[in-house]
Amino acid sequence: MLKIEHISKTFNPRTVNEKKALSDLSLSLEDGEFVTVIGSNGAGKSTLLNAIAGTWPLDEGKIIIDGTDITSLPDYKRAKFIGRVFQDPLMGTAADMWIEENMALALRRGQKRTLAQGITSAQREQFRVLLKDLDLQLEERLSTKAGLLSGGQRQALTLLMASMNHPQLLLLDEHTAALDPRTAKKVLTITDKLVRENNLTTLMITHNMQDAIDYGDRLIMMNDGMIILDIKGEEKKNTTREELISRFNDLSEEKLNSDNLLLTS
Amino acid sequence: MNLLNLFSRFPTALAQGLIYGIMALGVYITFRILKISDLTVDGSFATGGAAAVMAIIAGASPIVALLLAFITGLLCGAVTALLNSRLKIPTVLASILVQLALYSVNLKIQKGSALIAVSVDRYNLLISSRNLTKSNLTGLLLTAVIIAILYWFFGTETGCAIRATGNNQAMARANGINPAVSRFIGLSMANGLVGFAGGLLAQFQGFTDVSMGRGAIVIGLAAIIIGEVLHSILIPRNFSFMLRLIFVIVGGIIYYMVMVIILWMHIDSNDLKLFTALIVAAFFAAGNLKNKGGFSNAED
Ligand SMILES: Nc1ncnc2c1ncn2[C@@H]1O[C@H](COP(=O)(O)OP(=O)(O)OP(=O)(O)O)[C@@H](O)[C@H]1O
Ligand SMILES: [Mg+2]
Numbered sequence: 103m104l105k106i107e108h109i110s111k112t113f114n115p116r117t118v119n120e121k122k123a124l125s126d127l128s129l130s131l132e133d134g135e136f137v138t139v140i141g142s143n144g145a146g147k148s149t150l151l152n153a154i155a156g157t158w159p160l161d162e163g164k165i166i167i168d169g170t171d172i173t174s175l176p177d178y179k180r181a182k183f184i185g186r187v188f189q190d191p192l193m194g195t196a197a198d199m200w201i202e203e204n205m206a207l208a209l210r211r212g213q214k215r216t217l218a219q220g221i222t223s224a225q226r227e228q229f230r231v232l233l234k235d236l237d238l239q240l241e242e243r244l245s246t247k248a249g250l251l252s253g254g255q256r257q258a259l260t261l262l263m264a265s266m267n268h269p270q271l272l273l274l275d276e277h278t279a280a281l282d283p284r285t286a287k288k289v290l291t292i293t294d295k296l297v298r299e300n301n302l303t304t305l306m307i308t309h310n311m312q313d314a315i316d317y318g319d320r321l322i323m324m325n326d327g328m329i330i331l332d333i334k335g336e337e338k339k340n341t342t343r344e345e346l347i348s349r350f351n352d353l354s355e356e357k358l359n360s361d362n363l364l365l366t367s
Numbered sequence: 368m369n370l371l372n373l374f375s376r377f378p379t380a381l382a383q384g385l386i387y388g389i390m391a392l393g394v395y396i397t398f399r400i401l402k403i404s405d406l407t408v409d410g411s412f413a414t415g416g417a418a419a420v421m422a423i424i425a426g427a428s429p430i431v432a433l434l435l436a437f438i439t440g441l442l443c444g445a446v447t448a449l450l451n452s453r454l455k456i457p458t459v460l461a462s463i464l465v466q467l468a469l470y471s472v473n474l475k476i477q478k479g480s481a482l483i484a485v486s487v488d489r490y491n492l493l494i495s496s497r498n499l500t501k502s503n504l505t506g507l508l509l510t511a512v513i514i515a516i517l518y519w520f521f522g523t524e525t526g527c528a529i530r531a532t533g534n535n536q537a538m539a540r541a542n543g544i545n546p547a548v549s550r551f552i553g554l555s556m557a558n559g560l561v562g563f564a565g566g567l568l569a570q571f572q573g574f575t576d577v578s579m580g581r582g583a584i585v586i587g588l589a590a591i592i593i594g595e596v597l598h599s600i601l602i603p604r605n606f607s608f609m610l611r612l613i614f615v616i617v618g619g620i621i622y623y624m625v626m627v628i629i630l631w632m633h634i635d636s637n638d639l640k641l642f643t644a645l646i647v648a649a650f651f652a653a654g655n656l657k658n659k660g661g662f663s664n665a666e667d
Contacts, residue, residue: 155541181543188537196534199527204538206524207531211543215524263542 109163182212185264194260197249254285388619393560394587410469415565440562594618
């Protein structure tokens with residue numbers, strides 16, 4: 103499904119601000135796999151998602167989706183394969199456009215945009231059904247501007263837009279981080295439902311260890327631009343926050359020591 | 368100062384308002400929908416005038432001349448868009464460069480003379496300041512057709528993609544929209560309309576002048592802002608796209624009415640530009656006071 107092969111990315115190379123954000127990272131996802139991603143601030147989680155989405159070109163490595171090498175495609179061309187929800191609720195929708203216009207735009211993701219009318223009445227009906235499932239009473243507000251919605255409503259709408267058209271890959275970057283705990287929980291429940299119902303291959307970054315354990319089939323932990331832990335199945339289900347934290351400390355220390363070894367040898 | 372004298376000037380102001388209103392609709396596409404500052408306008412307006420007049424002199428019908436004005440304006444906008452997307456020059460700078468280059472190009476089109484007359488006595492023109500009733504009716508008809516086309520276009524898939532690009536580029540990209548394509552279409556359309564208006568003005572006044580576009584962008588912005596302020600006062604509950612477009616034209620007409628009043632008060636015509644700047648600043652401030660948040664938050 104998704105194959106990431108030895109990707110590296112250094113920001114501001116050859117300057118004092120040089121930062122190796124991804125270093126020789128490889129990852130392979132099965133069809134329909136729901137992976138949660140954790141790691142401390144600056145570990146490279148968002149950078150990994152940006153690399154997949156094509157925000158900027160990679161220094162090295164390859165990204166392949168369903169057999170198509172997308173490494174050299176710009177982000178707007180990769181959108182054909184990828185649905186995305188950002189951490190910032192303002193980024194996922196066009197604030198001055200109606201809910202239905204936003205959804206119609208998402209519906210044509212990856213297809214040619216013609217001079218046909220932007221929204222047909224059949225689509226409007228389809229949107230209403232999809233929105234009803236969110237249970238946020240948005241189905242009666244199709245011609246409300248997205249900018250008038252609350253952060254949680256906007257994230258839920260963005261999620262719906264990102265998962266429309268069955269994208270081969272869904273990228274979620276701390277999409278509940280800006281929401282209050284109750285709304286975050288609700289959006290997370292919606293996420294799980296959409297991912298499962300549509301069998302979407304998903305990468306979801308979160309800072310909540312418990313959510314990372316409770317949701318998804320596989321968990322990866324990142325540190326310093328690398329994946330330092332990758333667990334799934336029973337092992338993931340049975341792990342606890344405490345165990346993850348202690349494993350994180352061990353693993354990042356191990357890494358530190360091996361770095362020191364390299365330096366001293 | 369006699370009032371009759373003032374009223375007798377209103378039909379001319381209406382015609383000018385309609386012509387500059389069409390130009391302002393072009394500015395609206397870049398300034399309000401794409402949210403970029405395009406200064407190509409000052410050049411492409413005169414290009415449209417030059418193309419139309421040269422075509423008419425060469426024997427073309429006034430309608431064909433207007434189509435040519437539209438196409439040449441469109442090309443000007445396309446060049447700005449390409450400088451931006453291919454050479455990565457910021458749109459403001461790219462548009463200033465095109466505006467500068469157009470001055471020479473316009474002189475070339477006019478075979479070296481800065482001013483070329485096209486008299487309604489010798490040529491068959493669509494509108495003329497000598498026949499105000501016909502000019503105003505034609506202007507109203509053209510405006511209605513253009514608004515209808517814009518209304519339709521920005522409701523299509525392509526039009527929606529352009530609106531999304533101006534609204535939220537990250538969202539547009541994430542949904543597979545190439546912002547460079549949106550800007551190319553938007554800038555081309557916008558300057559097509561500007562060129563068309565230039566072709567109309569040249570016929571109306573009976574001559575084209577390479578510097579007739581100077582300050583056009585300011586008049587366009589003035590029309591937009593005056594229209595928005597009036598819109599929010601007169602119909603504060605309905606901000607449909609159709610009404611927004613109509614109020615751009617209203618803004619253009621009001622602008623020229625105010626100008627006529629200023630001239631009627633025997634203010635030195637050399638001070639006119641100063642008054643233009645003052646009017647725009649005043650309406651801008653009025654809009655800001657009304658919306659408190661300021662125009663940057665109140666757009667669209
Ligand atoms: N566009 C950029 N330009 C320069 N440096 C960047 C850029 N994007 C990320 N970085 C740097 O790369 C490193 C990894 O950042 P990244 O945003 O991927 O971390 P993260 O794991 O998502 O952290 P957080 O949990 O705080 O979101 C950081 O040191 C960051 O400063
Ligand atoms: Mg991040």
